[in-house]
Amino acid sequence: MHDPELFLLWIWRVCLVLSAASLAIACGLAFRRWLEERARARKLARRREVEKLVQTLLASPLELVPAQIPPLARGDAGALFSVSLDILRVTRGRDADRMLTLIAAWNLRPHVEKILAGRRRSRQIRALTLLSYLRDPESLGLLLHHLDHPATYVQLAALRGIAERGETAHIPKIVDALSRSRTTNVPMLADILRRFGAPAVPAVAALAASSGALLGVRLASTMALGGIGALEALEPLVGLAADPAPGLRAAALDSLAKLGHPRAEPAVARALADPEARVRAAAARAAGHLGLRGVLPLLADALEDMAWEVRYRSADALHALGAPGVAVLRAASSGETPGSEMSGELLAEKEGVPA
DSSP: OOHHHHHHHHHHHHHHHHHHHHHHHHHHHHHHHHHHHHHHHHHHHHHHHHHHHHHHHHHOSSOOOGGGSOOOOGGGHHHHHHHHHHHHHHOOTHHHHHHHHHHHHTTOHHHHHHHHHSSOHHHHHHHHHHHTTOOSHHHHHHHHHGGGOSSHHHHHHHHHHHHHTTOGGGHHHHHHHHHTOOOOOHHHHHHHHHTTOGGGHHHHHHHHHOTTSOHHHHHHHHHHHHHHOOGGGHHHHHHHTTOSSHHHHHHHHHHHHHHTOGGGHHHHHHHTTOSSHHHHHHHHHHHHHHTOGGGHHHHHHHTTOSSHHHHHHHHHHHHHTOHHHHHHHHHHTTSSSHHHHHHHHHHHHHHSSOO
């Protein structure tokens, strides 16, 4: 008779304990949140103090002498790291030089090395970005070390840092690292390689032609050759326009168009008969950019291509070739074929009136 009462009493006591435990946990979490907010507020306040000190020193008319620079507190490395990166991103000249003097005087490198040894990719990228502004060999060594980092964006940050410093002497090491890279962000890699400029053309061309490199790396290298814009890239790009990979052939034709040299005409003419539609479209686009009137008959034939993009690019290229190309478009627009329709539509688009 009493068993149900004891059972209910036991349940009530358990609920009471659980409620007390829940309340204690909630109070603990609230207290922890309060401590975190307080620590964050102190950290923000200290960052503002460090930033104010840095700005005062940068604005001072006196020369910055390391021995006379006031020391920072032991825990200010994080604030200095954040402030330094923010300032170096938007300053040049005297202020940037003075900021570098402060970084050296306050010995920020141990903090940067600690970040790089950690696992937070976003902080590693920020640390490598800061190193790109420094000029000492130790910082360069850290950038070179991270060329083989397994995380794509950390590797790209290191590569960008080396490019920003203009370290063309290390291009062979960069090419070696990229030939083994699994990088897939083609536009970003192409932009970074482009920053090395004309001295990098032979190495970048070799990377683009390397059958052992990832296709994305080869594509980025091919795009970079066009972005660099040096005439030395012409012959390598002509060779790449005949590569077995269709995407690489198309990228090579786009880069040849950027170089703007008429010696690319034979490669463009061959590509207008390529079995891949995207390559034929790239060839037509290049013909228009380069003003290659010698391929005008091939462009006229391409108006009847099976692929819409090829027909459009061919018609656009013919219009870019001036009076002879426009005459071809007008003549073609009088028929009833896909090419005739495309010719009429492009003339209406470009000239605002029906053909």
